Amino acid sequence: MTAQLFLEQTLNGLQQGVMLFLLAAGLTLVFGIMHLINLAHGTLYMVGAYVAATVTKLSGSFTVGVLAALAAAGLVGAAIEMTALRKLYRRDHLDQVLATFGVILFFNELVKIVWGPQALFLSPPAALSGTVEIIPGVPYPAYRLFIIGVGLAVGLGLRYLIVNTRTGMLIRAGATHRDMVGALGVDIDRLFTVVFAIGAMLAGLAGAMAGPMLAVEVGMGEQILILTFVVIIIGGIGSVRGALAGALLVGLVDTYGRAFLPLAMRAALDPAAADSIGASISNVAIYLLMAAVLIWRPRGLFQAYGG
Amino acid sequence: MTRIQTFLAMAMAGAIVAGAATAADKPVKIGMITTLSGGGAALGVDARDAFQLAIDLKGGKLGGVPTELIVADDAQKVENAKQIATRFLKKDDVDIVTGIVWSNLAIAVVPSVTREGKIYVSTNAGPHELAGKGCDKNYFNAAYQNDNLHEAAGQYVSDQGLKRVYLMAPNYPAGKDSITGFKRFYKGEVVAEVYTTLGQVDYAAEIANLRAAKPDGVFFFLPGGMGVNFVKQYAQAGLIKEIPLFGPGFSFDEGILSAVGDAAVGAFNSSEYTWDLDNAANKVFVAAFRKAYGRKPSLYAAQAYDAALLIDFAIAAVKGDMSKADAFRAALHKADFASVRGKFKFGPNNHPIQDIYIREVVKEGDAVTNKTIRKVFTDHQDAYAAECKM
Numbered sequence: 001m002t003a004q005l006f007l008e009q010t011l012n013g014l015q016q017g018v019m020l021f022l023l024a025a026g027l028t029l030v031f032g033i034m035h036l037i038n039l040a041h042g043t044l045y046m047v048g049a050y051v052a053a054t055v056t057k058l059s060g061s062f063t064v065g066v067l068a069a070l071a072a073a074g075l076v077g078a079a080i081e082m083t084a085l086r087k088l089y090r091r092d093h094l095d096q097v098l099a100t101f102g103v104i105l106f107f108n109e110l111v112k113i114v115w116g117p118q119a120l121f122l123s124p125p126a127a128l129s130g131t132v133e134i135i136p137g138v139p140y141p142a143y144r145l146f147i148i149g150v151g152l153a154v155g156l157g158l159r160y161l162i163v164n165t166r167t168g169m170l171i172r173a174g175a176t177h178r179d180m181v182g183a184l185g186v187d188i189d190r191l192f193t194v195v196f197a198i199g200a201m202l203a204g205l206a207g208a209m210a211g212p213m214l215a216v217e218v219g220m221g222e223q224i225l226i227l228t229f230v231v232i233i234i235g236g237i238g239s240v241r242g243a244l245a246g247a248l249l250v251g252l253v254d255t256y257g258r259a260f261l262p263l264a265m266r267a268a269l270d271p272a273a274a275d276s277i278g279a280s281i282s283n284v285a286i287y288l289l290m291a292a293v294l295i296w297r298p299r300g301l302f303q304a305y306g307g
Numbered sequence: 308m309t310r311i312q313t314f315l316a317m318a319m320a321g322a323i324v325a326g327a328a329t330a331a332d333k334p335v336k337i338g339m340i341t342t343l344s345g346g347g348a349a350l351g352v353d354a355r356d357a358f359q360l361a362i363d364l365k366g367g368k369l370g371g372v373p374t375e376l377i378v379a380d381d382a383q384k385v386e387n388a389k390q391i392a393t394r395f396l397k398k399d400d401v402d403i404v405t406g407i408v409w410s411n412l413a414i415a416v417v418p419s420v421t422r423e424g425k426i427y428v429s430t431n432a433g434p435h436e437l438a439g440k441g442c443d444k445n446y447f448n449a450a451y452q453n454d455n456l457h458e459a460a461g462q463y464v465s466d467q468g469l470k471r472v473y474l475m476a477p478n479y480p481a482g483k484d485s486i487t488g489f490k491r492f493y494k495g496e497v498v499a500e501v502y503t504t505l506g507q508v509d510y511a512a513e514i515a516n517l518r519a520a521k522p523d524g525v526f527f528f529l530p531g532g533m534g535v536n537f538v539k540q541y542a543q544a545g546l547i548k549e550i551p552l553f554g555p556g557f558s559f560d561e562g563i564l565s566a567v568g569d570a571a572v573g574a575f576n577s578s579e580y581t582w583d584l585d586n587a588a589n590k591v592f593v594a595a596f597r598k599a600y601g602r603k604p605s606l607y608a609a610q611a612y613d614a615a616l617l618i619d620f621a622i623a624a625v626k627g628d629m630s631k632a633d634a635f636r637a638a639l640h641k642a643d644f645a646s647v648r649g650k651f652k653f654g655p656n657n658h659p660i661q662d663i664y665i666r667e668v669v670k671e672g673d674a675v676t677n678k679t680i681r682k683v684f685t686d687h688q689d690a691y692a693a694e695c696k697m
Contacts (some may be wrong), residue, residue, distance in 0.1 A: 002519065004519075005515060005516070005519045008515045009512055009515055009516075012511035012512050012515060013512075015511065016509055016511065019509075108344075108345075109344070112344065112348065117343075117344075117348035117349045117352050118349045118562045118565060118566065119349070119532060119535055119562070119563070119565075119566035120566060121565055121566050121567070121568045123539075123568055123569070123570070124543065129543070130545070131543075131544065131545040138515075138518075139544070139545045140544075141540075141543040141544055141545070143543060144511065144543075210508075212539070212543075213509070213536065213539055213540055213543065214508055214509075214532075214535070214536045214539070215531075215532035215533075215535035215536050215539075215566055216566065217532045217535070217566070218345065218348070219345055219532075220508075220532070223506050223508050224508060254512075255511070255512045256512075258503075258512040258513065259512040259513075259515065259516050262499070262501065263516070271497075271499065271500070272500055275499055275500040275501060275502060276478075276500070276502055279478050279501065279502035279503065279504075280478065280502075283478070283504050
């Protein structure tokens with residue numbers, strides 16, 4: 001193994017982590033502040049990807065496509081919150097799981113009716129479709145570097161929103177002293193709708209960003225949802241900082257596991273067996289990571305605000 | 308409804324019933340179990356559309372007998388497929404069952420159909436479990452045995468003189484079978500066999516390792532969305548011109564190509580059918596399919612269409628009397644119909660003996676599509692036929 005390969009895999013891990021962060025940030029906000037388990041988060045990711053693909057094709061501009069995806073995911077999110085989820089805040093988590101699972105089924109069918117069963121096409125904008133030799137001798141996809149940049153910018157933006165703005169103050173207060181904030185005259189219903197819409201827009205952004213690399217297809221949200229839950233459990237439910245740390249950790253561990261475990265196994269076993277066993281172990285690497293973190297810190301790496 | 312209208316309606320219904328009865332046969336009922344929802348829906352939709360098209364083109368009849376196609380969605384789940392099969396057999400009393408896309412579903416369902424003495428015609432899945440020792444006189448596969456396309460890719464890669472090849476497939480039985488099939492005909496060195504997670508979305512880690520290993524070529528089998536993800540990311544890493552990419556036709560069907568776009572241009576894949584095959588039956592099929600559905604037919608569509616033509620031929624051969632089970636099976640085995648593949652015949656295990664081609668992904672105007680470039684196998688038979696004792 002060369003240093004270049006290691007660096008390249010590190011970039012891959014960071015990029016995967018950033019992608020997970022975009023999803024996990026929204027999920028953890030909703031969970032931490034509204035105490036709502038939202039399985040339909042992946043649905044908003046799918047909506048983002050589909051709208052981005054369609055609008056990019058119609059307008060010819062990826063930027064317009066991403067903006068449309070943000071708007072669509074935010075609107076759909078707000079609509080879901082106001083019609084379906086608002087009644088569930090005081091209910092059991094199991095009821096929320098059931099209801100949001102229903103939302104997944106509904107939107108999967110709706111998307112299939114609107115767009116058909118075939119996967120959609122979305123390519124990176126021309127300026128980002130090439131490779132950059134950021135590590136000597138290793139051409140790295142420019143689009144993946146772009147994702148890392150977008151993810152970090154979103155992270156900083158969220159930090160600013162939560163720490164420095166009035167909305168952020170209400171979000172923090174709502175998470176810890178919901179009833180008190182309500183008693184002080186803040187419209188909690190509206191606050192929750194706003195938080196849910198922000199979460200939905202982050203998911204929509206993740207979907208739009210993922211579109212050029214992935215199959216834009218029905219069910220794409222569920223594939224990535226489990227990993228996202230692992231991230232917020234590792235990071236500490238409700239903490240955006242935790243989501244970032246957890247996402248990068250999961251991205252790196254998963255990438256290193258897939259990249260290097262089979263290679264390491266080859267030192268001890270014959271190649272075919274090493275490839276097969278290495279693949280099986282790397283599949284569970286992130287779950288081992290989650291178990292280890294939970295033994296060390298049962299509530300995740302970072303505590304949510306006061307929670 | 309007034310009395311007169313009621314009377315007229317009854318009289319008309321009576322006339323229709325009387326008309327059907329004089330045709331000596333009751334309508335043929337065909338039950339199609341296929342995947343119409345979830346990630347694999349595109350495959351089932353192609354199969355359903357093509358099968359229905361064949362019936363429509365023959366005026367709603369197969370073999371001259373009015374045909375009713377009952378379609379049910381298995382959502383790619385074994386339990387659903389089993390339930391539907393039971394309903395088809397016990398309640399709907401179908402004559403023939405067809406349509407299953409996925410091998411794990413086929414293994415669970417096909418024996419329960421053939422045991423009841425009903426005919427099953429496969430439009431896609433061809434697991435080796437049903438081709439060798441588990442073959443059955445009531446089971447006919449109009450598509451291929453699963454290993455066939457992988458074998459053709461292996462042969463082609465060897466023919467091209469590639470010495471070091473990197474292999475990649477998902478970590479599940481069909482993935483391992485594909486690697487086995489490829490290696491059965493590939494003679495060079497295997498640099499690595501990489502098994503990815505089923506449903507994996509990001510392949511950056513695998514692609515980086517692959518580049519570092521500097522193979523002469525890459526063979527991969529990643530069905531459905533996994534293949535779209537991999538091919539897009541492979542092209543974005545700038546590798547498709549550097550290290551040629553080979554795969555079975557499943558990873559490059561027309562639906563997938565429309566989702567992958569330019570990224571796939573220059574890849575090679577194996578298939579027993581492509582829409583550009585030059586024969587009269589195929590020209591009729593492609594024109595009718597494009598007119599009816601506005602897209603090019605995939606191999607799944609072609610296989611379902613051929614399955615319908617096969618049934619059409621066999622029903623006609625027994626003059627619509629399917630109660631002569633032995634004669635009907637013999638007619639199915641004879642399979643003397645105009646296949647869109649140009650020619651078609653069954654081996655002793657009722658699996659096709661057929662030609663398999665290599666195609667290149669090319670750009671045609673604005674569309675990305677497959678172009679047949681070479682025949683790899685002529686009259687290729689599967690590796691399990693000898694184990695079949697009927």
